[in-house]
Amino acid sequence: MRHTRTAARCLTVAAAGVLAATTTGVPAVAADDGATIETLSTGYVFPLGLASDDAGTIYVADGFTGRLLQTPGTGGAPTLVDSQPGFLAGVDATGAGTLTYVATVNQPTDTRVRRVKPDGSFRTLASPSLFERRVNPDRDVSYGFRGLAAWCARKLPPFVLPYQGIVDSNPYAVALGPRGRVYVADAAGNTVVRVGPRGGIALVAVLPPVDMVITPAARAYIKDAFDIDLPRCVVGKTYRAEPVPTDVEVGPNGKLYVSALPGAPELPGTGRVYEVDPATAAVRTVARGFTSAVDLALKGRTIYVAELFAGQISRTTIGGAKPVPVTAPGQVVPGAVEVDDAGRLLATSISFGPDGEPDGNSSVVVVTP
Numbered sequence: 001m002r003h004t005r006t007a008a009r010c011l012t013v014a015a016a017g018v019l020a021a022t023t024t025g026v027p028a029v030a031a032d033d034g035a036t037i038e039t040l041s042t043g044y045v046f047p048l049g050l051a052s053d054d055a056g057t058i059y060v061a062d063g064f065t066g067r068l069l070q071t072p073g074t075g076g077a078p079t080l081v082d083s084q085p086g087f088l089a090g091v092d093a094t095g096a097g098t099l100t101y102v103a104t105v106n107q108p109t110d111t112r113v114r115r116v117k118p119d120g121s122f123r124t125l126a127s128p129s130l131f132e133r134r135v136n137p138d139r140d141v142s143y144g145f146r147g148l149a150a151w152c153a154r155k156l157p158p159f160v161l162p163y164q165g166i167v168d169s170n171p172y173a174v175a176l177g178p179r180g181r182v183y184v185a186d187a188a189g190n191t192v193v194r195v196g197p198r199g200g201i202a203l204v205a206v207l208p209p210v211d212m213v214i215t216p217a218a219r220a221y222i223k224d225a226f227d228i229d230l231p232r233c234v235v236g237k238t239y240r241a242e243p244v245p246t247d248v249e250v251g252p253n254g255k256l257y258v259s260a261l262p263g264a265p266e267l268p269g270t271g272r273v274y275e276v277d278p279a280t281a282a283v284r285t286v287a288r289g290f291t292s293a294v295d296l297a298l299k300g301r302t303i304y305v306a307e308l309f310a311g312q313i314s315r316t317t318i319g320g321a322k323p324v325p326v327t328a329p330g331q332v333v334p335g336a337v338e339v340d341d342a343g344r345l346l347a348t349s350i351s352f353g354p355d356g357e358p359d360g361n362s363s364v365v366v367v368t369p
Helices: 007-018 128-135 216-226
Strands: 036-044 049-052 058-062 067-071 079-083 087-094 098-106 110-116 122-126 142-146 171-176 182-186 191-195 201-206 210-213 238-241 245-250 256-260 271-276 283-290 293-299 302-307 312-317 334-339 345-349 362-368
Touching: 036 058, 036 067, 036 345, 049 334, 049 345, 058 087, 067 087, 079 098, 079 110, 087 182, 098 171, 110 128, 110 171, 110 182, 122 128, 128 182, 128 201, 182 245, 191 245, 256 293, 256 302, 271 293, 271 302, 283 302, 283 312, 293 345, 302 334, 312 334
Parallel strands: 049 087, 087 171, 171 245, 245 293, 293 334
Antiparallel strands: 036 362, 049 058, 058 067, 067 079, 087 098, 098 110, 110 122, 142 238, 171 182, 182 191, 191 201, 210 238, 245 256, 256 271, 271 283, 293 302, 302 312, 334 345, 345 362
């Protein structure tokens, strides 16, 4: 339940047992709800980051391969932009080919925000792990089970008992803001932080814990999905999970919009989208009910959310409308979503082989609701 591994690795393990369908290699097909999927590019392994620049070039952060790839907005084979040992997820673009991305080289001790220019030159802007070790913003936040009797607590494994926020960093997403600012969603730090033009890091907000009541059905799900056999005495009790921010975007109103999923065990429908005011650190829930909300994209006041475990993309609004699926379940297995300058909804669709592992045939697709 405490998440001490890279968040996306947990997603890989869980998704292998939950999802079977992908759209890789499939031409444009109309879903029952009217959505159409057009494949632009294939050949990715575990694409969890997606961006497009002013010239229409699409960039993909390919998870555990450590590769940052590009392809024309009209499709074509991906080509390498940069490579970094470790794990890549979030990427954002500005101009024609200037990229900012986050990398986890050695969690939690070496995580980086990097910038790559069109000529191939790069520099490290900041180290979220250094900030996390120095500040640990959620050090006073309590996670784990609440209100358990001592006799019940003695039946539980230590990692589900109450604990304070630990030192851990896994920058999962990045968004370019005004005045040269870069916003970073740190999935393991449970925070959104801001990197200034000169590389300094400041806390924007700590996301609130996610309270999940353990019902009999939830207890059975946790045993089946996570192989954690909780004793019956936890039924009816509340587990306070870490919030795990998975993406951050700057909205038209200057507020930040953040997708999040609870640290394991994630119960279905417990993912959320938050609005964060960077000026006041105020956090409010915009929408809830998502299953593994791993990414989001904005188009005006519409918010698109990639739900990896559910195998669908859903939409809500800045005003908090009830989430509505855009794609049919399994039509795409979305690792990331993005809206390009032409207004197209782009997504990555992750492909798994018979063994449940990514098979190298994941795609970038255009989704037309």
